[in-house]
Amino acid sequence: MSQAKPRLLKGFRDYLPDVELTRRDMLDRVTTVFEGFGFGPLMTPAIEYADVLLGKYGEEGEKLLYRFPDNGGRDVALRYDLTVPLARIVSMYGDIPRPFRRYQVAPVWRAEKPGRGRFREFMQCDVDIVGEASIRADAECMIVGLEVLRALDVRDVVMRVNNRRILDGMLDAIGVTEREPRHAVMRAIDKLPKIGRDGVAAEIREGVGLDDAGLATLFGVIDRKIAGAADLEALRPLLGDSEDGARGIAELTELLGVLDASGVAGQVAVDLSIARGLDYYTSTIYETFLVGHEEYGSVMSGGRYDTLLGMFLKESLPAVGISLGVDRLLAALLELSLITPRKTAADVFVALFDPEGYAEHVKLARLLREHGLRSELSLSPDKLGKQFKLAERKGYRYVMLAGPDERARGVVNVKDLGSGEQSVLALADVAQWAPRFNVGR
Amino acid sequence: MSQAKPRLLKGFRDYLPDVELTRRDMLDRVTTVFEGFGFGPLMTPAIEYADVLLGKYGEEGEKLLYRFPDNGGRDVALRYDLTVPLARIVSMYGDIPRPFRRYQVAPVWRAEKPGRGRFREFMQCDVDIVGEASIRADAECMIVGLEVLRALDVRDVVMRVNNRRILDGMLDAIGVTEREPRHAVMRAIDKLPKIGRDGVAAEIREGVGLDDAGLATLFGVIDRKIAGAADLEALRPLLGDSEDGARGIAELTELLGVLDASGVAGQVAVDLSIARGLDYYTSTIYETFLVGHEEYGSVMSGGRYDTLLGMFLKESLPAVGISLGVDRLLAALLELSLITPRKTAADVFVALFDPEGYAEHVKLARLLREHGLRSELSLSPDKLGKQFKLAERKGYRYVMLAGPDERARGVVNVKDLGSGEQSVLALADVAQWAPRFNVGR
Helix, strand or coil, X not given: CCCCCCCCCCCCCCEXXXXXXXXXXXXXXXXXXXXXXXXXXXXXXXXXXXXXHCCCCHHHHHHCCCEEECCCCCEEEECCCCHHHHHHHHHHCCCCCCCEEEEEEEEEECCCCXXXXXXXXXXXXXEEEECCCCHHHHHHXXXXXXXXXXXXXXXXXXXXXXXXXXXXXXXXXXXXXXXXXXXXXXXXXXXHHHHHHHHHHHHHHHHHCCCHHHHHHHHHHHCCCCCCHHHHHCCHHHHCCCHHHHHXXXXXHHHHHHHHHCCCHHHEEECCCCCCCCCCCCCEEEEEEECCCHHHCCCEEEEECCCHHHHCCCCCCCEEEEEECHHHHHHHHXXXXXXXXXXXXXXXXXXXXXXXXXXXXXXXXHHHHHCCCCEEECCCCCCHHHHHHHHHHHCCCEEEECCHHHHHHCEEEEEECCCCCEEEEEHHHHHHHHHHCCCCC | CCCCCCCCCCCCCCECHHHHHHHHHHHHHHHHHHHHCCCEECXXXXXXXXXXXXXXXXXXXXXXCCEEECCCCCEEEECCCXXXXXXXXXXXXXXXXXXXXXXXXXXXXXCCCCECCECCEEEEEEEEEECCCCHHHHHHHHHHHHHHHHHCCCCCEEEEEEEHHHHHHHHHHCCCCCHXXXXXXXXXXXXXXXXXXXXXXXXXXXXXXXXXXXXXXXXXXXXXXXXXXHHHHCCHHHHCCCHHHHHXXXXXXXXXXXXXXXXXXXXXXXXXXXXXXXXXXXXXXXXXEECCCHHHCCCEEEEECCCHHHXXXXXXXXXXXXXXXXXXXXXXXXXXXXXXXXXXXXXXXXXXXXXXXXXXHHHHHHHHHHCCXXXXXXXXCCCHHHHHHHHHHHCCCEEEECCHHXXXXXXXXXXXXXXXXXXXXXXXXXXXHHHHCCCCC
């Protein structure tokens, strides 16, 4: 066999068990919340016909597709996001009852220039509701998102919400009427936290040719503090007679009312500078920040996109969703000690005292598992010092040990590698001791 | 935006929530067992350098690689299995403590001719132990495999075990000495259940040129019934003076002893006709069948491959693993009613009586969730008949309903769509009622 040099492609990552265990723990909690709200899992192939994906992500996005001829010469590409596959599913399986609530947790591939926090393969984690136009679906997605963060013990968060139609009204008011310049302004505003007000102003002035008066109106809107319905009402004059603007105000007012009545308004704040970079959002948009840790960026974002599903369907179909930033949220949870990293798959390392006693050790490990203690059985009857060292290197805190003498007495020795403390545990007492080891889930 | 025809590539599958929910339930139980034995999860990229994968799967396998130049012109390919990525990981991260126990559940891609049960993207689910040469590691993999099936309530199984070295000894005895013809004989024997004795004999006669005397010796070995160590001992004369053969007998005898002492021998049977199709197995090999339902084929297979990891490493490194046939096992579990298909992500559908009461419904759904009842809240205040119909189409058994009157009284109406029965439940009693609905997990 060939001796290839083992190496990883740039922009890709291996997740070794220490990180992957914690990531799985996090995603388990997330999907439990999704299912608790009646969202069902969907799985679509990694490979799609290229033309199914083309024309959906803009010129810039399309350049990032992993596109290639397959072994039969078909023009195919790797999944770029989870939204277009959702659109394909909804249009191909007409008998799925609507509203269709689905979640999908799956990797996507984009041939981005790799950089800090930017990878060519990354996990997306989306929930969407397709086929429900009412503002209640927007509220439901926001409530799910907040519940996910609560399930992760992340309490101090703020979901910043806006309505694209208010920004559309502002664009009407300042006379930016063409589709492309409007998108360009949205994308510039979306960069506010990164490039600042001067950066945004410069990008819009240069890119779209907006003058100082227009920019003043623009910042007059997006800077505006909105504490409630009255403030939204007071926004009307700034949007002139734009129908979109009026509709945006009405929708956002209704949404706030629903969220308030549902008891989650305390974690929601209107922020008229939230714009979202993607072109396809039509009305409600939101981003979620950890209060005091805004540097992580939005950990959960989304909004309503009522025209996107018309890509494949004759009819247009309303849709709204929210997407979890898995990697940045995990990084934040770990750095803020909001999640306990799990270093080992199991709770206890069972050292192998003697090869002759192997079967007895198998039975001991089985007994421990029956009592809820995940147990890795050592397979080498190495010197005990070496086995303890291995357990330590593997990240275990507890090592159990039963030589012929202990086995005859029906006990095991337990060593806490953290404290160095050693104790003797009767097998009959394992059930009571399991929680004492603080390894329960 | 373009109007592409939404379609799925041939050989690929969409998993809609009804199937995916059940598959996830199954995989959850499987990975819980894996972690219970101290195996940690690993995640590797879908895309690898092509030369990392080349030279590992034989000429036939290599043709099935999805191989393409990436956007930077690098020669890359999609993951073909989980074993070569494991080998890459072990060789790249030298500080991983050994023995390294890992599991990986991930899709792989092979451009096979699609056919019944054969897909171009399918899930693999592997556990492996790298760096432990003793027979205890072989036993551990078999014990994990049997425990997985027990966790899935599949009790009536048999794990058929063999040792490649016994077949090697048989090949020595009949004078097939070259590497390629030896592999060809192994692959022919592997097809026994599919093509029968005559088919195997014909394939070996034509492919390798073995005569009738050789074939008689071959079948004399692989047909042999082995009930225990004495029968294995009696096999020696058939293998002549082959060192491999003697070693295979000794290893299998030791393995049976360990399994017997560990209390799992009842589910294990020696079957000298088990050969496994892959070239890389070196000694212990096993396949697992549902007794009385052998038509599903092996649902869990694997063995020891002590030379494969030398592909990337200067040293060779012992390794043994077992792989779950996710799709065929799920098909079997469903058809044999061993797993209850979960049609809905949630347990209860909460109908929306009136739009004014939406926030109250949000709170009701929240209360139900706090008591462990996953609850999908209807977002449309459609006529109740229509909402009940939707709940039924979605697969729900229970619908809850609370109009202004019920809300004032602190109760909900509960309808069992199965029996048509209706009852009134006080919110204070939800905790006691939850198990009564038989929707607990």
